[in-house]
Amino acid sequence: MRDSDAQHIKADIAHFEENVAGLIEKLQECRKENELLRSELSSLQNVLRSCKLPGSLGSALQEPEALSGMVPYAEKMQVKQKLVMLLQKIEMEFRNNQAL
Secondary structure, three states: OHHHHHHHHHHHHHHHHHHHHHHHHHHHHHHHHHHHHHHHHHHHHHHHHHOOOOOOOOOOOOOHHHHHOOOOHHHHHHHHHHHHHHHHHHHHHHHHHHHO
16 A cells, blocks of 8 residues: 555646646746836837927927927827826736736
């Protein structure tokens, strides 16, 4: 009976080691994906920072109609606000996932 117990224990240990190896691989993949997401988030933040807000330096020199081109200025601001909200949601979710 001790031989069968030892075999079961060895099989359980082998199964456990396989599971741990699988988890380590998944963790490494998640870390790579995390870095990609951080990079994308940083790029999006840089894009938003490069957009000029009303009242910021340089915008006083140009009329809103001149900035708009073919798209109305108000519509551009709505799009920018939506982008900011989207980035905030992404950042909050990113921070929530980091806490896990």
